[in-house]
Amino acid sequence: MLVLSITAAIFLIVAGILAYVLVKYRSRASNGEGEQEPPQIYGSNQIELSWTVIPILIVVMLFLATTRVVYTTERAQRPANALDVTVIGHQFWWEYRYPELGVVTANELHVPVSDHPQTLPTYLTMSSADTDHSFWVPRLAGKMDLIPNKVNTMWIDPQMKGLYLGQCAQYCGVQHAKMLIRVYADSPEEFAAWVEHQRQPAVDDPAVAEGRNVFMHNACISCHTIRGTVATGRFGPDLTHVGGRETIASGSVPNNPANLREFIDNPANFKPGALMPPMHLDTHDLDAVTAYLTTLK
Amino acid sequence: MTCLIIAEIAIFVIFVVAYIFYIGKSLSGPMPKDVLELPIFTTICLLSSSLTVHAAVSALQKGKQLLCSLWLAATVFLGGIFIAGTAHEWYDLIYKHGLTIRTNLFGTTFYSLVGLHATHVVIGLILLSLALLFSMRGEMKEEHSEKLEVLSLYWHFVDGVWVIVFLVVYVLGR
């Protein structure tokens, strides 16, 4: 805010001078011919000095203010009760792991709300599995890059319950645009319930055994994990509780059977360039797999 | 020439920085301390060639063409020993120790930095040989001394870079 007001003030002053000069000193003769040349002025050391020193003072002030903010943000004391989440960027989706809670999920990050009597910030430890990404939820915090072979950290403390939208802010490949972030700030009770639910292995509903069978006998299992089954791939999102998410394809479309079916059939329908190949299942298998995944609440 | 050298220095600085940055970051062997030996002899050759080229220039300035050719020949000879030394070193590394540019980060940075320098040595040698050819045919006169001086400036630069490379690769990096 300080920065904004200083720059605004500088803008007003300088633009004001510019406008004044343009009006006051415009050439009045219609043709410049018969006019006398104005007096020639070559410069003045005092004036030069003044408009060197004043900006330097402003810069020093801004610098000190900035330094303070940078240090308080990056060297903030970490409260003991803070939640740890590991964020791993993939082309083109987000993997979230809660190491202390044993939860793994994708694309939709759940964190407890951190309202004032009881601050509960979430510390994000970030890295990337492939190219550079950047985690940016504008209403929660500034952005932080996810870089392979480098671990970065940042923290967020949403003050209000609700959904916060964001997206990848570092160009990472073809589908950079549809690498969306959804952060849900839950009340402590809701969050505890969510964690409890996420820790369960996948639902095993006999009604969709056929779809389960199709899933386990196709290439799906080499990239996706469904805990409690033979599917233990790490290349794509964990699908143990995929049915409970509100969106699929990294936040690009709502999670409903029709969208899910279309996505499995050919991910390029929603996300051209997504790394998941079209599965080429026949209609019957496609329906069965869709039904199976829908039950994985 | 000075400008060109400034630009070249910028390029070398980047490669040197990359080398220093990656010291000890290789994920697998061979490591520099296992395979590198101090190339003391070739270093002495290269550094002394700086003196000989300087002698060649001052000889030409005094109009002693024969002396100039002699000093130039010495320079080319010393530079040739250096290049041969580097070639021998690389041969050992590749065939005895199995270190190539693909092997690990050390290989990557080592070959690119030393190779970049060796390329400059080769360019310098070609130019010096040309000068030698001209001076042996008696076509190099006193008035060309300025051009030879520019060439010697380049050669001094190449030598200077070697001092840095030597320190970084063989002393610091080991």
Place this chain on the structure above:
Amino acid sequence: MATQIPVNELHDQGAQAPRRLWLEMLHGWVTTVDHKKIGLMYIGYALIFLVVGGFEALLMRIQLAIPNNHFVSPEVFNGLFTMHGTTMVFFVGMPILFGFGNYLIPLMIGARDMAFPRLNAFSFWISAFAGFLLYFSYIGGSGLYGAGSAPDVGWFAYAPLTARVFSPGHSTDYWTLALLLTGIGSIGTALNIVTTIICMRCPGMKMSRLPLLPWIYLVMSGLTFVAIGPLTAAQIMLMLDRYVGSHFFDTQAGGSAVLWMHFFWIFGHPEVYILVLPAFAFANEIIPVFSRKAIFGYPAMVAASVGIGFISLSVWAHHMFTVGLGPGGNTFFVLATMIISVPTGIKIFNWLATLWGGKIQFTASMMFAIGFLFQFLVAGLTGIMLSVAPFDWQLGNSYFVVAHFHYVLVGAILFMVFSAFYYWYPKMTGRMLNEKLGKWHFWLFVIGFHLTFDLMHVPGMLGMPRRIYTYEADRGWMIWNLLISSGAIIQTVATILFVYNMVSSYFKGPIAGSDPWDAWTLEWSIPSPPPSYNFAEIPIVGSRRPLWDLKHPDDPDTDYEMGQADPQEKQEEGA
């Protein structure tokens, strides 16, 4: 105070020479080593790429005008912004500025050609070849993989996206090679400029009498040596990675992606100043002439330019506030970035002081220069805002940044380039540009520019990152993007007007004469267009503004420099 400048009365030879076969003319242009012809070829080549790059921008704006648009595919869009950025920086910005430099510097310092004419031609052709190579990727980019494609790694091509694994095919190789070659060309030209300015000034032109344009080109060329080197080195490393299998930026083998960022921005930020310094140079020549006053604070201007040159080498990591440098690193680059605003501010104040008390003539050239002043002020201020690291955590890599640097590149540099065209076109062709069309061009361009780039700050603040080929309808970005895109169309119309003006004035414009603006530097002492030998007799100068002295023998500049024990005292008297 013997001030002698022979104003040549030579008539234009080109008009009277018999018409030659076009093949001979082509041969003449291709084999020329004349700095003026090379300069014009640089400019022409840059203008072609300006149109191409502008067209790419237009396609992108059409795609982004409405959410979830399917005008182009994501692959094509990613290629478009990569090519747009690369083209505009390396194949428009650099050549157009080198072109003007090539053309003007020998004329302004009273030399007959550049120091190394052959090197000059070599630099031009290697840069031209690089541009061709870059666009050849549209045909040959994917090699055996199928149809061609453009490189799609972004103009700063962050590792490891450029690794073989993530960018198969050859399009990225074309990109790397093109940058490598144009870098060699730039170093060659910069070398030439430095040598020319240092060694070939006409008698009497001490460094303290050098016009500001060559002065700033000197700084800019020095910067080029230091900045292009890292780029070249980094490109060599990338080539080695892609072809030989080395591991500089291979994160799987312990390589570092951050290292590429450092290398690229060590080049990348000075590059911005390499581009903007010539714009300052043009302003330093044009603003005084149309204010009818000498530049205010010549020594301060020189000092500020040199200062910018040095400081710009230590600000690169302000592009990297979000990669986790740690608070120490971040604050250092915050400080460096803020400090650079001081010399820049000095320049703005000096220009204002030059205007102050003058008699300002609103020619098309001057209007563009004033547009430049205003927009550069805004760009500088948003730059200060972005230099504040916490601000940058929020706004970096968003459309706010896109708006900021387009304010610099378009609002400042392109405006000043247009201004330079209106100012020096008469010298280059011998004919005036149409002033009326010029003013239309100015107003349309200003409106389009502000519509596009003022509003572009807003979606950035609303959270729209750059380089996305589409966005969701529910984010509230649509109305802004629609307006931004409509501004782009107005700018296109204005640019078409400008091109039309250039072409039609070449044939029908009023004859300019040697000095249409009543200006003061040496290039105006010779006919327009200048003969191939420039000066029939090498001039001898006695002050910073030789033609002023000639036109105003009663009040010569020389009074303020010589014949005074302490020139500064006299300057203060003048103020």
